[in-house]
Amino acid sequence: MKLDVNVLRYLSKDDFRVLTAVEMGMRNHEIVPCELIDRIARLKHGGTYKVLKNLLKHKLVHHDSSKYDGFRLTYLGYDFLAIKTLVNRGIFNGVGRQIGVGKESDIFEVVKEDGTVLAMKLHRLGRVSFRAVKAKRDYLRHRSSYNWLYLSRLAALKEFAFMKALEEHGFPVPQAVDCNRHCVIMSLVPGYPLVQVRELQNPDVVFETIIAAVIRLAEHGLIHCDFNEFNIMIDDDEKVTIIDFPQMVSVSHPNAQMYFDRDVECIYKFFAKRYNMSFEENENDSDGLEVEIDEVGRPQFSEINKNSGFLDKELAASGFTRKDQDELEKLIEGELEKQSDSDDEGTADEEDEEGINNTNVKQLESLDLSKEDVNHRAGDDKHDDNHQVGDEH
Ligand code: ADP
Ligand code: MG
Missing domain, CATH: 1.10.10.10 (Winged helix-like DNA-binding domain superfamily/Winged helix DNA-binding domain)
Structure with a gap:
């Protein structure tokens, strides 16, 4: 473990x-x-x-x-700093099992004093490329480690800001609870990612809800950019919750149209394949969606985008600024370039040295980190909250 x-x-x-x-x-x-x-x-x-x-x-x-x-x-050291800060703030006092391993995140259950279970997402942006950089020792050595801390922190900040704004505007997203360093605390979504749901009672209703959400998002000025069966949760009542926001962009992004179409296409393809839904029949029937549809029923970005916006601007004025957004995009692009340069190098096992192995962290023994306990034994370093890596960059 x-x-x-x-x-x-x-x-x-x-x-x-x-x-x-x-x-x-x-x-x-x-x-x-x-x-x-x-x-x-x-x-x-x-x-x-x-x-x-x-x-x-x-x-x-x-x-x-x-x-x-x-x-x-190490990642683990950074995790502990974030966890301790959040425990000291009284956000939770126990860490439970791991519930998700994403490409660039690890998700755990955490428990509050009153027994409420929340979800903790530890961002690991740059994990893949960091590994590659390690394999190629002298390649862009400077900044490499600094980048994973900074990138992960920016990603968490962005995810938190977006989740909060979306929640305030009535979108079906987890409730954003708190954020520190590379760590986001949110409500635990019941159910499973759509990809794991073999059968739906009402696939057409779920489909419409999902498409309506992506349209409404765009009307609010935002595109998810990773809108697929892995980032849509479905509970027992077939209620839909959207997760995973670090890559969202504004409808004013130069590639907005492409991102929007890709998000929509993913959903159409998935429902066609998994639930045998046919969309050609819907040609002149928008099923109550108040948007233009193309010849196979897809919502049209150009139509939605005519009078969209405001949430993207609102967000630009929030904790996650336009400058942060630009910087995050630049850094991600830079990281991706590095990745493609050294794609075949580095294996998941190299993570061992970091104290965390992507495939290995399956379970966590539940642990009672009552606030008192941690304060007593680990001390209450006041400066924890005030100094964040990369603040001045
Ligand atoms: P990544 O960016 O790495 O894809 P996600 O936010 O998509 O991370 O989370 C990865 C997985 O963790 C999800 O597919 C889901 O199974 C689980 N998960 C994430 N957030 C929650 C949550 N709030 N409640 C329950 N499960 C979650
Ligand atoms: Mg995801």
């Missing part, structure tokens, strides 16, 4: 202090020199070095002495 959150219970205040010092050092160092960590942490009697050894043992940091003696955070 790779993400052993039990470790969290045994980490002391000093452990978190040093872990935070490594995080701060990573703002401008890929590998943070030991002396710098020591200077930031300011522990007495060379305590920093002893603590670093302990953090290394638990795979919360990675040691590198190729150029100089230094450390960097």
Whole structure:
């Protein structure tokens, strides 16, 4: 078991202090020199070095002495910083089983004091490319580790801001609870991703609901961009919930039309294949959808886009700014280029070193991290919330 959150219970205040010092050092160092960590942490009697050894043992940091003696955070170390901050805020106090492994995220159940179960999404943007970069040691070495922290944090911030705005406008999305670093806490959606649902009582109703949602999104100025059977949840009553928002774009994006058509096409194809639905028959029947349809019934972006917008602008004024959006897109594009440059290199097993293996983290023993317990044992580092990697970039 790779993400052993039990470790969290045994980490002391000093452990978190040093872990935070490594995080701060990573703002401008890929590998943070030991002396710098020591200077930031300011522990007495060379305590920093002893603590670093302990953090290394638990795979919360990675040691590198190729150029100089230094450390960097692992995914696990970053996870623990976010988890501890959220526990201290009283958002939840226990981490449960893993419920999803995405390409670029891991999703766990977390439990509140009153027993309510929430979902925790840990963004791992750059995970794939980071691996590739590691395989090609000298390739864009600088920035590589810094990027995964920064990218993941931006992705989480974006997802949280979008989820919140969509929820406020009555879209069927999880309730956005909180966000810290690369971690988003949201309500747990009942049911399963559509891809796992073999049979539906009313496939046509579900289909219409989904298409109506993608249209309404566009009317509000947004395109999901990954709208498919993996990101649509269906519960026992066949209620639809849309998830996974880090890649959403505004209808004013230069490729908006293409993204919209692709989202729509995915749904049409899926329902045609899985539920044998035929769309040609609907030619002149929009089934109550108040939009133009093309010859095979697809909603037309040009028609919707005529009078759409406002949520995209509203979001631009929220916590997730236009600048963040541009930067995230630029970084993702940069990461993708790096990926295609070194696609065949690096395997999932290389993640082991990071303390988390994509395929290995299947279960987590439930853990009671009551607030008191964590505060008592791990200390309450006030500066946790204030220093985020990449803030000034
Ligand atoms: P990714 O960006 O990696 O695809 P997703 O947000 O799509 O991540 O989540 C991956 C999987 O985790 C989903 O397919 C779903 O099974 C599960 N999941 C994600 N969010 C929730 C949630 N709020 N409630 C229940 N399950 C969820
Ligand atoms: Mg997904």
